[in-house]
Amino acid sequence: MGLLSASDEAVLRQHLAAIDTPVSLLLFTQTIGGSESGPVARQVLGELAALNDKISVVEKNFVLDTEDRTAYGIEREPAIVVLRNGEDTRMRFLGAPTGYEFVPLVEAVLLAGTGKVELEPDSQTRLASVSAPMDIKVFSTPT
Amino acid sequence: MAFSNRHITATSVEATEFVDLSRKFRVTGVPKTIVNDRIEILGAVPEPEFIETALQTTEEPKT
Numbered sequence: 001m002g003l004l005s006a007s008d009e010a011v012l013r014q015h016l017a018a019i020d021t022p023v024s025l026l027l028f029t030q031t032i033g034g035s036e037s038g039p040v041a042r043q044v045l046g047e048l049a050a051l052n053d054k055i056s057v058v059e060k061n062f063v064l065d066t067e068d069r070t071a072y073g074i075e076r077e078p079a080i081v082v083l084r085n086g087e088d089t090r091m092r093f094l095g096a097p098t099g100y101e102f103v104p105l106v107e108a109v110l111l112a113g114t115g116k117v118e119l120e121p122d123s124q125t126r127l128a129s130v131s132a133p134m135d136i137k138v139f140s141t142p143t
Numbered sequence: 144m145a146f147s148n149r150h151i152t153a154t155s156v157e158a159t160e161f162v163d164l165s166r167k168f169r170v171t172g173v174p175k176t177i178v179n180d181r182i183e184i185l186g187a188v189p190e191p192e193f194i195e196t197a198l199q200t201t202e203e204p205k206t
Contacts (some may be wrong), residue, residue, distance in 0.1 A: 007191050035160065037157075037160055043178070043197070073152070074162075076161060089145065089146050090145035090146070090149070090151060090152040092152065092153065092155070093154070093155045093157075094154055094156045094157060094160070094161055095156065095157025095161060096157065096160070097155075097157075101155065101157060104155050105155075111146050112146070116203050117146060117147055119144070119147060119190065120190060120191070122191065123190055123191065123194050124147055125145055126194050126195070126198060127147050127148050127151070129146075129201075130148045130151060130198070130201055131150060131201075132150060132199060132201055133150055133151075133152070133179075134144075134148075134150055134151045134178065134179060134197065134201065135152050136144065136145070136151065136152065136153040136154070136176060136177070136178050136197065137154050137156050137164070137168070137176065137177045137199060138153065138155050138156065138174055138176045139158040139164075139165060139170045139174060139175045139176070140157070140158060140173045140174045141157070141158050141159055141173050142157065
């Protein structure tokens with residue numbers, strides 16, 4: 001049984017129609033001894049990707065794909081990396097994006113797929129001044 | 144923010160799943176944002192305030 005209802009799918013499909021650039025979701029999971037939420041993350045991404053043909057899911061093995069882990073700075077699993085046309089958007093998700101976590105995932109996919117930044121012009125000007133690495137972690141829960 | 148500047152990386156962390164990280168950054172309520180492992184932003188704050196607080200990490204420490 002799917003995680004998304006038919007009505008959820010219809011609404012999402014409408015929103016995702018704005019995507020004009022391919023979005024890849026790299027999913028890092030560990031098959032043996034991995035987190036129990038890995039399969040849930042896989043299902044969520046699969047159902048999301050099924051709603052728009054510009055969204056694809058690329059599976060990465062957390063244990064074996066060490067080069068990719070290093071390239072994207074992945075230290076835990078399940079982890080999701082959002083790519084726009086193959087390029088890193090530096091947007092990541094740790095854990096299965098269910099419940100309230102699902103909305104930020106959809107927003108990240110829309111941002112990657114449309115390139116439309118929703119930040120205020122002043123905010124964008126301030127952010128342009130950042131010239132050193134900035135790591136932002138946002139902790140949230142599904143419920 | 145991450146999309147707007149190539150120096151910024153943003154990770155959404157499921158707090159109950161990564162208990163080690165939640166403990167490390169003393170997450171007792173959500174949302175809680177940690178910038179460069181030292182600046183804390185509690186709750187959902189207005190965008191200008193969020194950005195100003197986050198940018199404190201890029202400023203030189205006062206001597």
